[in-house]
Amino acid sequence: MKVLVTGGAGYIGSHAVYALIEQGHEVVVVDNLVTGHRQDVHKDATFYHGSIADYRFMTEVLRKEKVDGVIHFAAYSLVGESMTNPYKYYDNNMSGTNVLLKAMVDCGVNNIVFSSTAATYGEAQNIPILETDPTNPTNVYGETKLAMERMINWYHKAHGANYVSLRYFNVAGAHPSGVIGEKHDPETHLIPIILQVASGRREAINVFGDDYDTADGTCIRDYIHVCDLAEAHILAMQYLVNGGASTICNLGNGEGFSVLEMIEAAREVTKHPIPAIISPRRAGDPAKLIASSAKAQEILGWTPKHPAVKDMIASAWAVEKQKMKQ
Ligand SMILES: NC(=O)c1ccc[n+]([C@@H]2O[C@H](COP(=O)([O-])OP(=O)(O)OC[C@H]3O[C@@H](n4cnc5c(N)ncnc54)[C@H](O)[C@@H]3O)[C@@H](O)[C@H]2O)c1
Numbered sequence: 001m002k003v004l005v006t007g008g009a010g011y012i013g014s015h016a017v018y019a020l021i022e023q024g025h026e027v028v029v030v031d032n033l034v035t036g037h038r039q040d041v042h043k044d045a046t047f048y049h050g051s052i053a054d055y056r057f058m059t060e061v062l063r064k065e066k067v068d069g070v071i072h073f074a075a076y077s078l079v080g081e082s083m084t085n086p087y088k089y090y091d092n093n094m095s096g097t098n099v100l101l102k103a104m105v106d107c108g109v110n111n112i113v114f115s116s117t118a119a120t121y122g123e124a125q126n127i128p129i130l131e132t133d134p135t136n137p138t139n140v141y142g143e144t145k146l147a148m149e150r151m152i153n154w155y156h157k158a159h160g161a162n163y164v165s166l167r168y169f170n171v172a173g174a175h176p177s178g179v180i181g182e183k184h185d186p187e188t189h190l191i192p193i194i195l196q197v198a199s200g201r202r203e204a205i206n207v208f209g210d211d212y213d214t215a216d217g218t219c220i221r222d223y224i225h226v227c228d229l230a231e232a233h234i235l236a237m238q239y240l241v242n243g244g245a246s247t248i249c250n251l252g253n254g255e256g257f258s259v260l261e262m263i264e265a266a267r268e269v270t271k272h273p274i275p276a277i278i279s280p281r282r283a284g285d286p287a288k289l290i291a292s293s294a295k296a297q298e299i300l301g302w303t304p305k306h307p308a309v310k311d312m313i314a315s316a317w318a319v320e321k322q323k324m325k326q
């Protein structure tokens with residue numbers, strides 16, 4: 001396949017690009033590098049520096065490259081930030097996707113695999129969460145992602161383009177080479193922050209709330225290895241190219257870990273005490289998110305190969321230790 005990856009210089013996008021190229025596919029990357037890193041784009045991918053919100057630029061790329069489909073990662077994705085700066089999220093995520101979809105339609109590109117999120121569900125009504133469960137986002141980020149999913153579905157109805165929206169739960173870990181990994185700046189995600197404490201770059205980890213309705217009072221999340229996620233995107237694109245019907249799939253491991261459990265797992269991996277400070281809740285955080293990925297397993301034939309959180313933490317730890325050497 002020849003695939004355009006938007007946001008291919010970012011954390012998850014760069015892993016998807018590596019996986020595509022490792023499996024012999026041809027890859028074109030569009031990224032404006034607002035949060036991504038040029039050096040994380042695989043050397044065999046064709047790179048275009050620009051925004052998905054630039055219609056002229058996107059149609060030029062799509063007309064020139066004649067791809068089989070688009071894997072769409074480009075977005076802002078921080079829950080906390082979205083609660084204080086909704087404009088940024090509505091603008092880049094929704095307007096950007098609207099332009100991208102229009103450019104795809106105008107250039108005859110009919111397949112899109114979309115980066116959606118567990119944040120579309122909000123507070124879960126049932127555990128594990130099924131794709132048919134209600135969607136009531138508790139934060140602006142999740143709201144924009146749900147709107148993007150719906151936008152893609154309306155384009156599908158109007159223009160016939162097909163999609164798989166992948167609602168991922170909490171992504172973690174890094175490519176086994178250690179060459180690419182999670183490099184957000186500033187970092188807000190739990191595992192990289194815990195590891196910055198272990199490597200001495202931070203004094204302590206703040207635990208955002210210990211009064212949630214969970215066993216130890218801290219939030220529970222379902223962590224999925226970034227390489228398993230990358231594989232799911234390739235399977236989803238293959239499914240569409242083979243004529244599969246448009247659909248939505250969850251991606252997680254079906255097991256929940258609290259913030260305190262993740263800190264404990266990181267202590268075991270890194271052998272560092274990792275001081276933790278109980279802090280106020282962060283706005284917009286649901287208490288518990290755990291996926292049922294049965295549909296992805298059935299429809300896409302996806303099976304996670306790295307379900308153990310300690311393996312995810314160990315691969316992220318290898319990247320963090322490399323950063324310390326630089
Ligand atoms: N990290 C997670 O746990 C998680 C969970 C669920 C869903 N997601 C989704 O996965 C996707 C990727 O997340 P990530 O953690 O890799 O984030 P990231 O910030 O590392 O990657 C996003 C990439 O998109 C690029 N980008 C942003 N706006 C753009 C635009 N207008 N035009 C071109 N490029 C643009 C950025 O430069 C960056 O390279 C996001 O859509 C996010 O919502 C992430």
Ligand SMILES: O=c1ccn([C@@H]2O[C@H](COP(=O)(O)OP(=O)(O)O[C@H]3O[C@H](CO)[C@H](O)[C@H](O)[C@H]3O)[C@@H](O)[C@H]2O)c(=O)[nH]1
Pocket residue numbers: 077078079116117118119168169170171188189190191193205206207208209219220221259282285289
């Ligand atoms: O310093 C920190 C950072 C995080 N947390 C807690 O750790 C959990 C995980 O937080 P992350 O910021 O790592 O991840 P989120 O669950 O907020 O969100 C992530 O997963 C979501 C899906 O579940 C979204 O898709 C989103 O893009 C992605 O950032 C949350 O309970 C959060 O409050 C802390 O206690 N301290």
